Amino acid sequence: MIFESLPTTPTSEELIDQAFSRAARAGRAKQGVEAQQSMLQTASNILGDNLHNVVTEWPDFDHVDPFYGELADAILREEFASEDGIDELRQHLSELSWASSKTHDLGREYIGRLPNDAEKARSLRKQGFGRMGSVMDQVEDDLEAVGAARDALKTLPEIQPDVPTVVVAGYPNVGKSSFVNAVTNASIETAEYPFTTKSVDIGHFERDHITWQLVDTPGLLDRPADERNEIEDQAVSALTHVGDVILFFVDASAACGYPVADQQALRAEVGDRFGDAPLVTVCSKTDLSAEIEADCYMSVEGGEGVTETLTAAVDAVGHEPELPFEE
Structure with missing residues (x-):
């Protein structure tokens, strides 16, 4: 860094x-x-x-x-x-x-x-x-x-801007951390933003010999913009430079403590903020409920749809490695 x-x-x-x-x-x-x-x-x-x-x-x-x-x-x-x-x-x-x-x-x-x-x-x-x-x-x-x-x-989270990146978003307790832990090939790296008590979790996975980065940002992309202060909002703006795809998690059961309508409103707000980055909606905790329209359906607890969700994120980006010039 x-x-x-x-x-x-x-x-x-x-x-x-x-x-x-x-x-x-x-x-x-x-x-x-x-x-x-x-x-x-x-x-x-x-x-x-x-x-x-x-x-x-x-x-x-x-x-x-x-x-x-x-x-x-x-x-x-x-x-x-x-x-x-x-x-x-x-x-x-x-x-x-x-x-x-x-x-x-x-x-x-x-x-x-x-x-x-x-x-x-x-x-x-x-x-x-x-x-x-x-x-x-x-x-x-x-x-x-x-x-x-x-x-x-010097304590900035070590996010690598040149690595294809999946940004994980959604309200607290919707299954984001469980997903990140399930799909990364090593322990999660945790670092704190200097301006908040919240931490950013960074994991990595490989797909077709390419290393990808998974970033979960509690305290930033887990609440509406009007609940963030100006410094936190600028940090979200910074994340738009590295996010190649957004995985937005929705708990259809609302067991997370947030109504589905509020979760969907936050999804729309995040999608607008990240502009051209594709947004993939994930219905998490399908073992409790799957009663919403989504791109992926997943339950880490039940071991269902996890790999498919990760594949959907990768496919949405369509990232191709730079290959040496061939005659």
Whole structure:
């Protein structure tokens, strides 16, 4: 996942301590004016290079997959308590880029101004350190914000946008989790959205040597849009970029606690939201009731229709692997 490898963002205090302590060691290795020059060079390099690295470790959001871009924007809007997510992060990174250039410039400026007198050079070097410290004070909040953004995004659910994906939807307790557990070839991966206490469940299965992804999103696609907050709604929008087909589960018995009419209304809403992605309606819990019109009828409990439901999802997509060019 693109944000998982982002390194921990240092604080302003940590960078200042590192730069000035390393500079002091560099100065002790030399004498007179040369020692002051070495200290300025070391401090400016450490500050400038580390700030530059913080900025360049982040991906270019203009080239991030739309799923991760939109989800990241939602999470950062929540993190920053702002109407801007990615744009605000870009502003913080821009400030750090300025500070990187400024600390390098200050190192060069003060090295160029050092007199031949060792004591005067020492005084000027201290002045240079003071100005570098002032620059770091100016970006203290920017470093903190970038660090908070990194911590929020590193826990994003690891959904793979380039893998054909079945999104499972429907009200709670309609049999979605039982189905996902029944058809996946490994244990379910569970991850939490940073903006909710709900988890996303991700499973995988293979069909015709192609690995497919199954995504169940409790807290997002299990209730009407007017019950989701703005951040959750944007997360649903992000999911539209990865959903190749929607399996919508309806419990015709209403044993799930939701009237069939409400379930069908949510189905229509989800279908509209995902636009061109085919929607396959699954009547689940057929051991209790099958009294609705659906594309598939299934009972995980009774072991009926499970494979057929998965096949219907795959067939609805019509996904074909890319084959090597043949003469």
